[in-house]
Amino acid sequence: MSHVRVRFAPSPTGYLHLGGARTALYNYIYARRHGGSFILRIEDTDPSRSTDEAIAQILASMREMGLDWDEGPEKPGPHAPYRQTERIEIYQQYVRRLLADGHLYPCFCTPQELEAERTAAQAEKRAWVYSGRCRELTAAEVERRKQAGEPWTLRFRVPPGKTVFDDLLREPVEFNNETIGDFIVQRSDGTVMYNLAVVVDDVTMEITHVIRGDDHISNTPKQILVYQALGAPVPHFLHMPLLFGTDRRKLSKRHGATKLEQLTAMGFLVEVVRNYLCFLSTEFDESMVDWSLEDLVCNFDVESLGTSPSIFDPEKLRWMNGRAIRSLPEEQLGERMVQYLQRIGFFADPTIAPPQLASGEVAVSAAPSAAQAELTRRLAPLVQEKMEVLADFCAIAGWFYHPLRIDERALARLRDTAAAERILRVAADGLRALDPFTAESVEELVRALPVALGLKPKAVFAVLRLGMSGQNVTPGLFESLSVLGRDQAVERLTTTAALL
Template sequence: MRIRVRYAPSPTGHLHIGGARTALFNWLFARQKGGQMVLRIEDTDRSREVAGAEEKMVDALRWLGLDWDEGPDIGGKFGPYRSMERLDLYRSLANRLLEEGRAYPCYCTPEELEAQREEMRRRGVMPRYSGRCRHLTAAERRRLAAEGRPFTVRFRVPEGQTVSFEDLVHGTVSFETDGIGDFVIVKSDGIPTYNFAVAVDDHSMQISHVIRGEEHLSNTAIQLLVYDALGFPTPGFAHVPLILNESGKKLSKRDESVVQFVEQYRDLGYVPEAVVNYLALLGWSPVGEREFLSLEELVQEFSLDRVGKSGAVFDPVKLRWLNAHYLRGRPDEELLKLCLPHLVAAGLLAEPPSAEDLEWARRAVELYRDQLEYAAQLPELAGWLKSLPDPDPEGERILEDPSARKAADAFYQEISALSQWTPDGIHAAFKRVQKTTGLRGRQLFMPIRVAVTGRTHGPELPKVLNLLGREVVLGRLREYAGRSRTLPGEN
């Protein structure tokens, strides 16, 4: 069998992490099987279409490192690859179903349909189309058509049947047709509905496997009815598990606890390798206990039989951990390039940065390389290097300890005369202060750290002080001691 898969988003917004995972799973399956990946834009929902959304989604997919063999941007022999450019095909097949009696025109108005649904809800019945226009006589249809009444085209769902299929993730899945109701395949404006268009397109583009989210399971029954009515062979189906929030509920686009769009991760300074690595682990697991997998390794190992059935919880902490790993592996200049826009945006560097700014940024990146989880975090981590923040309550208690002033005074005197302002030279100065004051450990280092950085935790203190520079360190120690008194070494 020739493997052909597709990713078919609607241009209604940014690329969501759920959509990105679907695209990734399709891409991995195609590349591992030596098959083809198709990008198709399902743009029939004109009311929700967002200008520029298609271009942004394409950019986000390419940022992730995904490509495709056919699509609206590169063409292919099964095109066109936008649904609205395929209306003639949908219309001809809908007319065929009408002629064969497998579909019929429905003249019910939106108000009448809502009244039908409300009556069913009142009776405690699951709302679905009542079948009112299904039983119109030919004469009644001619009369309504002569009146110019707008109509939709509804599929005539066979009664008393079971629709079953073998899902490559969930196994046997069955639906009773009596619970489906006659569904619309062409709207009153002549545009096909999703379930009709997707079945037609998947067949005409010779898609062999449909890999998509579990939320589409119920749609599959409807699409299988269309396949059967048109005499089309069916593709294989694999419905991957839902992505859940940390409460175990389906992740909603309105859930503010999670950054949900690929473009946002790119703008925050995540790297594509980390995002791809994490998305692959959402519902799929490799053999063994490996956590870090490159795109090439994922292609080698991916298989649908290791996709789970239960929902996959999106864990932002794990994604940040993965991203931190990949950031640490970045060359210095690449990491600097990732961080520079965020330092400029935070006002820590000029635009464009001067040579002095760039040197400062290099040292800041070096200082926080092991702590950085994503590039936009650096201004928050390193902002105190430019402007001393007020200490938190714990820091205030440290500075109020009587030994804190003793440590600061002795250290001020020691570094005022320091000949080598280097991490090693500063470390040696701390050693001498230990001898002269008898202060050690937290009693010595914490007051200096809080007085100079405003924080109780951070990278190695000699490296921090070296990056700040002697004059800034002396100035901040003077500020701590108070402008009204003279520190040792001053006249």
Template sequence: MVRTRIAPSPTGEDIHIGNLYTALINWVWAKKNKGKFIIRIEDTDQERLVKGSQQKILETINAFGLHYDEAPDRDGPYKPYRQSERLPIYKKHVEELIRKGAAYYCNCSKERLAQIRRIALKQKQIPKYDKHCLSRQEEVKEEIKKGKPFVIRLNVPENKEIKFRDVIRGEVKIMSDNLDDQVLMKSDGFPTYHLAVVVDDYLMKISHVIRAEEWLSSTPKHILLYEAFGWPLPIFAHVPILRNPDHSKLSKRKNPVWASWYLEQGYLPEAVLNYLALMGWSHPEQKEIFLMSEFVEVFDLKDIKAVGPAFDRVKLEWMNGEYLRKLPISNFQFLITNFYKNKLPKDIVIKTIPLIRERIKKLSDYLPLCEFFFKKPDRYDIDLSSKKELLVKVRKELERVKEWKADTIGQTMQDMANREKVKTGEFFMTLRIAITGKKISPPLNESMEILGKEECLARLDIF
């Protein structure tokens, strides 16, 4: 059975948008193959844990519709799914590695390790541990008994070619001499990522390790661990890292990175997932917009390109707008009222949608465009003090309108502009600002029809 997983660390506000992309690829591959999608929380870096982060990550993944089969909040056959609850498992396995000579104790001081690094850099060599403690294991064990802090390191063999096949990148080779004797167990008794990920992936029967390309360089270390345990390798696929349009790494400085931010701004989950699906992959029919069910049907892991795709928020906004415009008005109204926590009257919202659906790109665009429908302007984009005389005449003219419809309002105002010899653009801009407070608004005549005659006259009374 195909079993995929993501293993986010609860060290930030939420799941990173790049990790949501990785989650999508894991999810779709599991669904396509009628397998299982698992979430495992990697909380071994205790110093960097953020309170509430795990819950937020799970909530966000669910909100995007990437429903998982096993997780800390959804028990499965390989629980627990939180690494901090699996410490005895890691301890047992790291002791096995020590017995096999694949790992060893190290109690070098931070000062000595820093010195090794400085020397290596000065000599333009790859900074790595010099195996000092490997040849003095009995002495190290005695020092440990006396209370000296220690770690457990991977014993990387010398001059060994390590190779593996990556679904996306083909065959990858590296010589072991370029690898460090990675710390597997820290002095606090918690495993590092490298030990925990291998042990957990094997014990949880993960068939496909689909993760970001930043972990590609760590994979040879993981293969050494699989070999030391005598375990078969999973299938590896390292997906490209999302980048900014200028090809720099996606970061908080240039783009919002927390996935929930996009929901909070009124991007639709299905639009975001559709856009992410196109990161490094193309629909066989070159479609840009498609349902997730279709994505499951046509997707193949091997079709992902290795080049880092550009995450362009302008393109995402366009796609989100396309999704919104395709919605039936009743669905659009539901999303808007729900987005604004049911504080806006539904009858007004549904009337305004035809006026703004071509302009709106995300749900948070609605109120800046339409706030004047729900309350009188408290400020005006242009000072209308010089237009009072004209606005008094406008009010009298509008008061005489019997049929309060957009066409009638528009024709009445056009005729008045002609009589007063005021340029059409200037006349309607003055009226627009008097009614809405803004230079840019939905179509004015239709907006006035929705507001109603009494409300429009009241707004002109201010002048």
């Protein structure tokens, strides 16, 4: 195989969608597996939707996934520039060449005339294909209409016959050129259309393999015709199945969090999302959850993908993520927890909730104090078995980071529990006098309380949990009291008792 060159070419209209992340991943794996080059190209020809902020976010998401590119933004190479808005003159050179060779012609058809053609085709229950009414205009007629100020586009002159291409996942794909019709390659404002720009980019960047979603299959014959008109080699194509939701509809906003940034903000580990996306259309077993990027390059063959739609199941992803969190060494989990909480602004606002994270409404990154960082490292192992995503930490252990908040609902539960105030005061007195105050001595004291009070352990422990935290789900009771320390534990229990 000649030197492989692949590309990922996102449109910078927002955060990196999961479908785009998977396309980038497959291109990266293919390039590294074959010792080739991975090119990042920005398709920003729509200025009304493209933003520099979105480009920056795409680059950040690529780096977070570990997908380093060989050429592209911030890594200029011999095929620069890598943004389409900076390649306009290059496109015009190829437009002039195709026009001179007779492959393009001016079209003066108005939107109203084209709509009339579509309406007639619909009435006759046939697919609409441009009629070619401007195909044979004389040079004199073209010049006359241009001088008259009529707006015009440029269309590609599709030759008769068939266009066939091999797809690395499929049998040969064949199109009758009569069903393609002469297509527009340059708008009336002079900007080029996708099917020309992408071919010019791939030709000039010497792309050998085009790996993309199967929604581009219909574009492929048009692009092949442009390659042939330019006398350029046609790359190999691999069209992967698209991502669908569990309702078997194309993945979109209605399916919830569908962008990489949303999932990582919710506390999904990026390597888990990456591996899940990688194996969506192929065989998978649990051991692959823990594969590194290097493992994927060495062991995953993009050409082994199936062709059926890939079903993105958030619940399966959560299961995989929980498994991965539980397998992390405690020290590593502590550091990742600190990094995650800093990223979502938790240390500045410990009340941040998962719904805010899913919508992207997170605060600006806020670094922890030394005490907050140390507290997080101590708590992470205590919460590890209860988490499916890192954001679960906020719900289970967020109360450690702010003064006691106990609402009327919690107080009503305590008031309905016999001897709740007595339980809290006896426990507070015992903890105040405990010496030494260690995890072991705290557990011994608390376990002895039910016997001393003549109550069931479950009832006593539930009161203490609610009294110290204001919530029903926390890390282990004994460990939580130990982490709080004598002063905080006593203060919280006595404060709650006073409210009863």
